[in-house]
Amino acid sequence: xxxxxxxxxxxxxxxxxxxxxxxxxxxxxxxxxxxxxxxxxxxxxxxxxxxxxxxxxxxxxxxxxxxxxxxxxxxxxxxxxxxxxxxxxxxxxxxxxxxxxxxxxxxxxxxxxxxxxxxx
Amino acid sequence: xxxxxxxxxxxxxxxxxxxxxxxxxxxxxxxxxxxxxxxxxxxxxxxxxxxxxxxxxxxxxxxxxxxxxxxxxxxxxxxxxxxxxxxxxxxxxxxxxxxxxxxxxxxxxx
Numbered sequence: 001x002x003x004x005x006x007x008x009x010x011x012x013x014x015x016x017x018x019x020x021x022x023x024x025x026x027x028x029x030x031x032x033x034x035x036x037x038x039x040x041x042x043x044x045x046x047x048x049x050x051x052x053x054x055x056x057x058x059x060x061x062x063x064x065x066x067x068x069x070x071x072x073x074x075x076x077x078x079x080x081x082x083x084x085x086x087x088x089x090x091x092x093x094x095x096x097x098x099x100x101x102x103x104x105x106x107x108x109x110x111x112x113x114x115x116x117x118x119x120x
Numbered sequence: 121x122x123x124x125x126x127x128x129x130x131x132x133x134x135x136x137x138x139x140x141x142x143x144x145x146x147x148x149x150x151x152x153x154x155x156x157x158x159x160x161x162x163x164x165x166x167x168x169x170x171x172x173x174x175x176x177x178x179x180x181x182x183x184x185x186x187x188x189x190x191x192x193x194x195x196x197x198x199x200x201x202x203x204x205x206x207x208x209x210x211x212x213x214x215x216x217x218x219x220x221x222x223x224x225x226x227x228x229x230x
Contacts, residue, residue, distance in 0.1 A: 037219075044122045044208060044221045047220070047221070061217075061218045062216065062218065097165075103170040103176050104153055106176075106210075107167060111164065
């Protein structure tokens with residue numbers, strides 16, 4: 001069965017960086033694109049960017065493009081999202097999600113989410 | 121402030137039909153498909169509707185989607201207690217060059 005399993009919760013100080021991982025299983029990792037989104041407490045979703053797990057091409061939201069880097073390790077079937085220069089407003093649950101052309105590129109599987117808390 | 125606009129809450133009684141609306145503009149809903157997600161408390165979102173009105177396998181036909189102009193709707197018929205969740209619309213936005221979401225509608229089954 002398809003699973004996306006993310007790394008655990010993080011607490012960071014303002015100005016620091018965080019790197020969240022998302023390990024895929026149950027499907028051919030390199031055949032799909034993985035997206036990263038976040039959901040601040042009580043808020044909706046913000047899309048951050050994607051990585052084509054096959055060729056490594058990335059595309060970022062204009063809002064985050066100066067601070068985020070998404071990478072992947074095909075040998076580990078894992079994608080990573082690094083967010084730099086953290087601010088308190090970056091406190092949120094960060095999630096990876098797979099898009100699937102069979103459902104019109106909607107996000108058909110999601111990770112369990114990783115809470116990142118930014119606090120001094 | 122979300123790019124797509126949804127009412128923050130909706131409610132209905134078991135068996136009733138409820139509709140959740142999502143309003144956008146010509147850069148997002150007006151030009152692109154709308155997807156709908158259901159998020160049950162404490163769980164990851166699940167895609168309910170894709171390409172405006174298509175249901176993934178396994179999603180009951182009680183759930184239906186539609187789109188007209190720059191607005192979209194999700195209808196749930198035969199409301200059940202397990203439908204109590206947050207519902208989000210999403211679409212690609214050509215101006216922002218990214219996915220945008222509605223603020224979410226919390227559905228309460230009375």
